[in-house]
Amino acid sequence: xxxxxxxxxxxxxxxxxxxxxxxxxxxxxxxxxxxxxxxxxxxxxxxxxxxxxxxxxxxxxxxxxxxxxxxxxxxxxxxxxxxxxxxxxxxxxxxxxxxxxxxxxxxxxxxxxxxxxxxxxxxxxxxxxxxxxxxxxxxxxxxxxxxxxxxxxxxxxxxxxxxxxxxxxxxxxxxxxxxxxxxxxxxxxxxxxxxxxxxxxxxxxxxxxxxxxxxxxxxxxxxxxxxxxxxxxxxxxxxxxxxxxxxxxxxxxxxxxxxxxxxxxxxxxxxxxx
Amino acid sequence: xxxxxxxxxxxxxxxxxxxxxxxxxxxxxxxxxxxxxxxxxxxxxxxxxxxxxxxxxxxxxxxxxxxxxxxxxxxxxxxxxxxxxxxxxxxxxxxxxxxxxxxxxxxxxxxxxxxxxxxxxxxxxxxxxxxxxxxxxxxxxxxxxxxxxxxxxxxxxxxxxxxxxxxxxxxxxxxxxxxxxxxxxxxxxxxxxxxxxxxxxxxxxxxxxxxxxxxxxxxxxxxxxxxxxxxxxxxxxxxxxxxxxxxxxxxxxxxxxxxxxxxxxxxxxxxxxxxxxxxxxxxxxxxxxxxxxxxxxxxxxxxxxxxxxxxxxxxxxxxxxxxxxxxxxxxxxxxxxxxxxxxxxxxxxxxxxxxxxxxxxxxxxxxxxxxxxxxxxxxxxxxxxxxxxxxxxxxxxxxxxxxxxxxxxxxxxxxxxxxxxxxxxxxxxxxxxxxxxxxxxxxxxxxxxxxxxxxxxxxxxxxxxxxxxxxxxxxxxxxxxxxxxxxxxxxxxxxxxxxxxxxxxxxxxxxxxxxxxxxxxxxxxxxxxxxxxxxxxxxxxxxxxxxxxxxxxxxxxxxxxxxxxxxxxxxxxxxxxxxxxxxxxxxxx
Numbered sequence: 091x092x093x094x095x096x097x098x099x100x101x102x103x104x105x106x107x108x109x110x111x112x113x114x115x116x117x118x119x120x121x122x123x124x125x126x127x128x129x130x131x132x133x134x135x136x137x138x139x140x141x142x143x144x145x146x147x148x149x150x151x152x153x154x155x156x157x158x159x160x161x162x163x164x165x166x167x168x169x170x171x172x173x174x175x176x177x178x179x180x181x182x183x184x185x186x187x188x189x190x191x192x193x194x195x196x197x198x199x200x201x202x203x204x205x206x207x208x209x210x211x212x213x214x215x216x217x218x219x220x221x222x223x224x225x226x227x228x229x230x231x232x233x234x235x236x237x238x239x240x241x242x243x244x245x246x247x248x249x250x251x252x253x254x255x256x257x258x259x260x261x262x263x264x265x266x267x268x269x270x271x272x273x274x275x276x277x278x279x280x281x282x283x284x285x286x287x288x289x290x291x292x293x294x295x296x297x298x299x300x301x302x303x304x305x306x307x308x309x310x311x312x313x314x315x316x317x318x319x320x321x322x323x324x325x326x327x328x329x330x331x332x333x334x335x336x337x338x339x340x341x342x343x344x345x346x347x348x349x350x351x352x353x354x355x356x357x358x359x360x361x362x363x364x
Numbered sequence: 365x366x367x368x369x370x371x372x373x374x375x376x377x378x379x380x381x382x383x384x385x386x387x388x389x390x391x392x393x394x395x396x397x398x399x400x401x402x403x404x405x406x407x408x409x410x411x412x413x414x415x416x417x418x419x420x421x422x423x424x425x426x427x428x429x430x431x432x433x434x435x436x437x438x439x440x441x442x443x444x445x446x447x448x449x450x451x452x453x454x455x456x457x458x459x460x461x462x463x464x465x466x467x468x469x470x471x472x473x474x475x476x477x478x479x480x481x482x483x484x485x486x487x488x489x490x491x492x493x494x495x496x497x498x499x500x501x502x503x504x505x506x507x508x509x510x511x512x513x514x515x516x517x518x519x520x521x522x523x524x525x526x527x528x529x530x531x532x533x534x535x536x537x538x539x540x541x542x543x544x545x546x547x548x549x550x551x552x553x554x555x556x557x558x559x560x561x562x563x564x565x566x567x568x569x570x571x572x573x574x575x576x577x578x579x580x581x582x583x584x585x586x587x588x589x590x591x592x593x594x595x596x597x598x599x600x601x602x603x604x605x606x607x608x609x610x611x612x613x614x615x616x617x618x619x620x621x622x623x624x625x626x627x628x629x630x631x632x633x634x635x636x637x638x639x640x641x642x643x644x645x646x647x648x649x650x651x652x653x654x655x656x657x658x659x660x661x662x663x664x665x666x667x668x669x670x671x672x673x674x675x676x677x678x679x680x681x682x683x684x685x686x687x688x689x690x691x692x693x694x695x696x697x698x699x700x701x702x703x704x705x706x707x708x709x710x711x712x713x714x715x716x717x718x719x720x721x722x723x724x725x726x727x728x729x730x731x732x733x734x735x736x737x738x739x740x741x742x743x744x745x746x747x748x749x750x751x752x753x754x755x756x757x758x759x760x761x762x763x764x765x766x767x768x769x770x771x772x773x774x775x776x777x778x779x780x781x782x783x784x785x786x787x788x789x790x791x792x793x794x795x796x797x798x799x800x801x802x803x804x805x806x807x808x809x810x811x812x813x814x815x816x817x818x819x820x821x822x823x824x825x826x827x828x829x830x831x832x833x834x835x836x837x838x839x840x841x842x843x844x845x846x847x848x849x850x851x852x853x854x855x856x857x858x859x860x861x862x863x864x865x866x867x868x869x870x871x872x873x874x875x876x877x878x879x880x881x882x883x884x885x886x887x888x889x890x891x892x893x894x895x896x897x898x899x900x901x902x903x904x905x906x907x908x909x910x911x912x913x914x915x916x917x918x919x920x921x922x923x924x925x926x927x928x929x930x931x932x933x934x935x936x937x938x939x940x941x942x943x944x945x946x947x948x949x950x951x952x953x
Contacts (some may be wrong), residue, residue, distance in 0.1 A: 091735045091812075095743070098820070102747065115831035115857070117767070118849045130764050138754035141718075145750050146727060149743065152728035156664075157735070163935060164928035165667035173726070174670050174719070181718045186713075189711045192761035200700035201761055209547035213661055215527055215618065237617040243616070247587060275697070279618045280522040281630060283695065285769060287836030287849050290767040294697045297521060298614030298630055301697030314848050318770035318838050320515045322527030323440045326841040 092157030099150035104248050110135075121288035121309035121334065123270075126195045128290070133191060137184055199291070200303045206270040209263070212243050213275070213282035213295040216324035217260040218315055219243055222350055224254030235277055240357035244278060245350050256347040262331040265307050265317075266340040272304045285318035286332055294319050307334040376723070384479055384911050388403030396492070398484035400469045405801075409463030410491075414498050415458035419869050430855075430862035441529035444513030447840065448530075449505075450525055450898035452538070454706050455644065456545060457498055459786055463651035464549070465494060467793060468556050468580045470801065474900035475577050477565025477918045477940075479911045481555045481629065490555065493548030500541040507533035515840060516799040519639060520612035520630050524605040526619070535605060539598045546591045546598075551654040556584045565899075567920030571675070572939070574898045574924040575668060578675055582682045583647045589686070590643035597636035604628070634696055638689035645782050646685040650678060652789035653720055656742045658924070659792050660724055662896045663739035664731030665935050667925035670723045677716035677723075684713040696764045698716020703762040710760035714753070721750055732928065732935070736894070737811035741792030744819035745785050751823075752781025755830060770840075773833020776826045784822040791875065798879070799893045801905045804886030810878040814871060821868035825861050832857065895936050898924050902938050 117128060156164075208229055210221040221243060223229045230245055230252015237244035242259050245252045265271060275284055277295035285292040293303040314329035335343070387393035397403060424446050438446075467535045469487070473480050481487045504511040513529035514522055522528055523535055530538075560573070560581045573581075600611040604625075612633040613625035661668040668674060677925040690698060690706035724746055733739070755777040759765045768774065791814070799805050836849055844850060892901040904914040926937035 092733065095735060095740070099747070102823065109828065109831075113828075113831060114851065114853055115828075115835050117834050118836055124767075127763055127767055130761065131758070131767070134758050134761065134764055135554075137486045137698065138757050142750055142754055145721060148746060149725050149728065149746060152725065152731070153733060153735070153743065156733050158665075158732050162732045163730040164664060166667065166928050166930050167669070167730075168925070169670050169672065174723075178715060178719055181715050185711045185714055188757060188761055189630060189708060192707060192763050195763040196703050196707065196863045199766070200703065234615040234617050237622070239620060279525075279616050281519060281527060285770070285838065287767070290504050292769070293695050293768060296697040297616060298629060299631065299697050316838055316847070319665060320444075320519070320522065320840040322525075323444060323513075323529065323842075326440075326843055326845065327659050 092154055093144070096150045096154035099146055099153065102152075103146050107143070109264070118287045119309075121286075121292055121307060121311065121313060123306040123308055124199075124290040126198065130195055134188055137188055141184065141189055159260050179281060199303070201312075202301075203270050206272040206304050208274060209265075209273045210243075210274045210276060210297065211263075211275045211284050213284070213317070213321075213328075214252050214279050215322055216317070216328035217328035218263075218284075218328070219260055220258040220263045221245075222256040222258070222344070222347070224256055226227050226251060226254055229274070230255050230350070232276070237278060240354065241350075247354065250316050253351040255350045256344070257353055258347060260330075262312075262333050264333045264335060264340055264343045266337050267310055267334055270304060270306045272302055275303075277303045280321050281319045282317050282321050282328065283319035285316045286313045287316075292318055307332075310334050310336065328329065374469070385461060385484055386910070389811050396488055396745075398480070398488045400473050400484070401489060401801075401912075403487055404466050404469035404944065406491050407461055407469060407494065410495055410498055411461040411466060412457050414501070415462075416454055417502075418450045418453035418458060419872065421446045421453075423869055425450060425868060426862040426865040428842065430859045441510070443842045444515070444840075445511050445529050445534070448513050448516050448518075449501075449511050450893045453501070454783065455516065455648070456542070458499065459648045459782075459790075460549070460587070460644070461494060461545075462790060463648060463786070464556065464580060464584055465491065465552055467576075467651060467655065468584065469552070470797070471576055471900060472556055472559050472580060473563065474903065474908060474912055475574050475898055476560060476563055476567055477899050477913070477920060478559060478563035479913065479917070482559045482563050483555050487555050488747045490552035493544055493551065497544035497548060500537050500544060501731045504530065504534045504537035504541070505536055509533055512538045517634075517641070518601070519637075520601055520604065520633050521614070521616055521625070524601065524613075525616070525623075529726065535650050536602065539602045542598045543602075544593060544594045549587060549591060553584045553588045557579060557588065559875075565917045565920060568899075568939075571672070572920060572923045573675055574654075575657035575671070575678075576651070576654040576898075577658075578678055579652070579921045582649040582678050586643045586650070586682050586685060587647045590640045592640075592648065593636045594640035597633055597640070600631065631693075631696055631698065633695050634698075635689070638692040639686075641692060641718050642689040643682075643685045645778075646681060648782050648786050650682065652745070652786040653678065655793045655796075656724065656745050656789050657720075657727075658898065659738050659742040659789075661797055661925055662796075662894050663734045663736050663742070664728055664729040665734070665927045666727055667923075667927050668723065669726040669729075670719075671923065673719060674723055676802065677719045680716040681713060684709060684716070688713055688760075691760050691762070691765070694762050695769050707760060707762040711757065714757055714760070717753060721746065721753070736795075737806075737808060737815060738792045738796035738894075740812065740815045740819075741788045741795065744815065745788040745792065748780050748788060748819075748822065748826075749785040751827070752777060752785055758779060767836075768833055770838055771833035772837045772839055773830050776829035776833060778828075780822075780826045786824065788819065788822075791815075795880070796894070797900075798882070799889030800900060800903075800909055802883055802886070803889055804882050805889045805893065806878050806882040806886055810874055814875045817871035817874075818868055820930045821864050821871065824864045825868065828857055829861060875919060892938075895934070897922075897938050898925055899939055902940050 212219040228251040230249040275295040277297045282295040313332045317328040452919040512534035565858040610625045610628035613628040616623045688710045691710045841903040891906045928935045
């Protein structure tokens with residue numbers, strides 16, 4: 091039994107490492123500036139993987155070498171201060187090696203660069219909507235009191251900053267390649283989470299709060315948006331798309347979008363006709 | 365070499381023996397029983413029974429993930445009800461109840477040398493309130509609309525709004541059941557703590573307690589401090605749901621309708637929930653740490669390495685576990701600078717935890733390792749716990765958590781570290797103490813079979829699952845559908861995982877068969893089949909009788925780990941064995 095167990099433990103180590111190296115399953119190709127995040131993931135793999143292999147192999151050795159045989163007697167050693175403290179210090183160093191780079195990248199993650207374009211993501215069961223600031227570069231204020239079928243995102247109709255905001259309800263979001271963007275997130279019903287695996291960054295939409303994160307799209311393409319916070323039975327169907335494209339394509343797309351003022355005017359007309 | 369193991373006689377203090385309640389009828393002996401050992405069995409059977417429901421639910425979850433849309437009885441609503449109930453049952457009603465109510469009740473009085481818990485009547489009430497909580501939980505399966513499907517974290521506003529299954533009755537019964545559970549637990553928990561502090565026999569100093577008792581003791585203190593946060597959160601959410609208050613409910617427009625809520629904070633619930641929820645991980649883990657220490661030491665015939673460090677590591681983990689809850693909320697929109705604090709505190713907790721792992725494996729070093737079934741489970745625990753622990757270093761380090769949170773990586777991580785690892789210890793513990801509880805041995809072959817299938821199967825389920833998370837497969841998805849970034853091979857992997865899960869689940873029947881069969885047909889075990897040092901193995905009767913000890917309480921002369929002491933005749937010295945008399949020097953008369 092001891093031989094079998096020791097062998098199995100060694101096989102677990104070999105199997106796990108080979109699985110990691112050989113299996114086709116790994117992070118999706120990145121499409122944002124957060125390559126640092128991938129690097130910290132890989133660093134964590136190296137450090138913790140070393141610990142894992144060392145501990146399991148040590149166990150395998152002990153299980154085999156110190157297996158019970160007739161007449162065998164264990165050693166008696168309650169403590170070994172030197173050994174215990176050196177292991178504790180070694181672990182502390184390893185933990186610091188993980189934490190230092192991790193916090194460094196987190197600092198970048200929470201520090202939005204000046205000049206990042208603000209956009210807004212609005213979640214509701216079970217669709218994604220977006221708002222862009224329009225010509226003035228400013229998003230108008232919003233409040234859920236204002237939400238109605240004519241004003242699905244609840245923009246403040248009295249705020250001049252909001253009149254030229256581009257309102258995109260349940261349609262794709264387009265972003266220009268290579269420009270930092272600060273994503274403001276707002277939910278009008280329950281908690282959602284704006285999740286594009288290729289961007290690495292994600293953040294909850296917390297009703298009652300406006301949350302944010304920032305990133306730079308670095309690869310053109312169409313990326314699927316998923317919801318990563320359970321939001322009811324329609325949770326898996328809450329999908330959207332982000333199209334990252336060059337500046338001219340982006341400008342062309344912008345021209346086709348409706349401003350809040352245009353939407354309100356049209357809504358008024360429809361109401362009058364009825 | 366330090367003096368921790370050396371024998372020192374503590375003069376017997378004048379401790380009066382306690383007056384025990386003696387049952388007079390079948391009902392007071394087996395139903396409304398005040399004997400901690402019977403209460404332990406009641407707790408264990410109830411917890412394992414409801415745990416079997418969770419096991420079956422996990423099969424349904426896996427069937428859906430491997431073969432989406434194949435089974436008509438798994439609708440999206442059902443699926444979310446299954447995952448919610450599976451999680452809630454496993455964490456609270458199985459693991460918490462089994463470790464503290466089951467192992468705690470059986471082992472604390474016996475291991476500290478007491479006749480019973482200090483408040484036997486309250487102890488009895490504790491079980492029956494827990495039983496009621498389980499009944500209310502079960503009732504929600506039969507309520508109109510079924511049990512809640514809000515996810516085991518019950519996050520508002522979702523939990524109490526339309527679009528969540530069980531929004532009518534399920535959530536109300538769930539919250540009521542949690543409230544009952546906490547009331548029941550508090551009665552038991554106070555008992556465990558006071559018994560460890562006040563009920564120890566003569567000579568049983570705190571630093572002579574077996575680590576099992578230390579683990580259960582610290583876990584109980586954690587639970588007594590953490591559960592109140594869940595209690596108030598449950599009451600507040602119940603008020604939001606029933607009376608229309610807005611503790612956790614901001615202004616909400618759902619499906620075009622302005623709801624009458626406003627001004628509350630859903631993130632407040634998350635803080636309350638995880639202020640309970642993170643210590644909860646250690647409420648499950650610390651008893652497992654303690655038990656596994658004793659299993660390894662006993663079956664390696666060697667004292668646990670670094671006992672004092674082990675005790676202080678337990679205490680350090682317990683204290684730190686109260687300041688790490690924010691790592692569950694890194695992407696909740698909590699003020700981002702909090703990430704620095706919670707990542708730091710979370711990674712610091714890895715240090716005492718790693719020390720415990722080192723000391724377990726160092727206990728094996730130069731041991732005399734008997735690969736009994738309990739020992740196999742203990743060693744299996746180390747593998748799964750180390751694996752689950754290091755993935756915790758991924759998720760605890762705030763920036764690494766960002767891409768991995770809410771994916772299958774998280775599911776794999778917490779199942780490995782607080783599902784599989786503690787459950788392996790539960791099995792190890794049951795195999796270890798079963799001979800004491802029943803007086804009989806189980807079938808070794810069946811036990812070994814149970815170990816290999818469970819250990820290897822569980823590893824095959826959860827190790828590859830992490831990689832689904834790396835791809836980015838989100839958790840809590842009824843079906844993934846057409847998702848561009850997920851390769852079709854991920855579907856194959858899901859089928860493989862489901863096959864392993866079904867096999868591992870089915871193998872548990874071997875365990876139950878073994879327990880029941882051995883109850884009647886097992887070999888007589890004798891009082892101390894493992895030749896262990898701790899007091900529960902030194903009882904005059906096996907199974908221990910009412911009041912545990914004979915006329916006299918045992919007196920403790922040594923720590924719990926006098927294995928293979930040089931010069932001793934046997935390779936173990938029971939805690940109540942007096943020190944060898946020195947040969948009297950011939951005194952001149």
